[in-house]
Amino acid sequence: MEHLFLEWLKEYGYIVLFAWSILEGELGLIMAGIMSHTGDMFLPIAIFVGALGGFTGDQIYFYVGRFNKRYIHRQLVTHRRKFAIAHLLIKKYGWPVIFVQRYMIGMRTAIPMAIGLTKYSGKKFALINFISAVVWASVTIIPAYYFGAEILIVLQWIKAHWYFAIPFILLVVGAISLTIKRIENNFLEKRRERRTL
Numbered sequence: 001m002e003h004l005f006l007e008w009l010k011e012y013g014y015i016v017l018f019a020w021s022i023l024e025g026e027l028g029l030i031m032a033g034i035m036s037h038t039g040d041m042f043l044p045i046a047i048f049v050g051a052l053g054g055f056t057g058d059q060i061y062f063y064v065g066r067f068n069k070r071y072i073h074r075q076l077v078t079h080r081r082k083f084a085i086a087h088l089l090i091k092k093y094g095w096p097v098i099f100v101q102r103y104m105i106g107m108r109t110a111i112p113m114a115i116g117l118t119k120y121s122g123k124k125f126a127l128i129n130f131i132s133a134v135v136w137a138s139v140t141i142i143p144a145y146y147f148g149a150e151i152l153i154v155l156q157w158i159k160a161h162w163y164f165a166i167p168f169i170l171l172v173v174g175a176i177s178l179t180i181k182r183i184e185n186n187f188l189e190k191r192r193e194r195r196t197l
Contacts, residue, residue: 033144
């Protein structure tokens with residue numbers, strides 16, 4: 001089964017990378033870097049396809065915000081906090097938020113949707129989004145390409161020692177989630193304090 005999956009990935013790698021970059025991204029980009037290292041992908045094309053997928057995903061979220069208000073209102077029921085933070089970040093920092101939002105865990109869909117709800121220029125968003133996507137794909141794929149051999153060794157170790165790796169990964173993910181929640185709480189708390197002054 002594993003061999004079949006790898007063969008499928010080698011044959012349809014660019015299509016998988018494009019789709020993965022629309023939905024999530026980083027793991028797909030790292031895999032593309034490793035596959036470029038092993039010669040199964042061509043590095044410049046992998047960067048272009050990854051960037052195009054990331055750009056397309058954020059454009060979709062932006063236009064969902066602009067033209068599908070009903071969907072956004074449904075999302076507000078469960079993700080009100082994320083949208084509130086997204087609006088505050090946009091108001092405070094402006095266009096740089098568009099550039100860095102794909103690195104902000106948990107905010108990647110909320111920020112483009114929140115920007116789409118405003119009167120922000122679609123052309124300006126697309127330009128910043130495209131530059132950001134190219135940088136994002138490059139800074140993720142290129143290191144994975146150069147350190148491909150080392151990453152493969154680590155992956156082999158994880159496969160052989162999954163009983164150690166899985167609890168460690170869960171611990172790291174939990175710690176990251178708690179840290180993000182604390183940062184969000186501090187951000188909202190400072191905002192409330194400013195309003196009460």
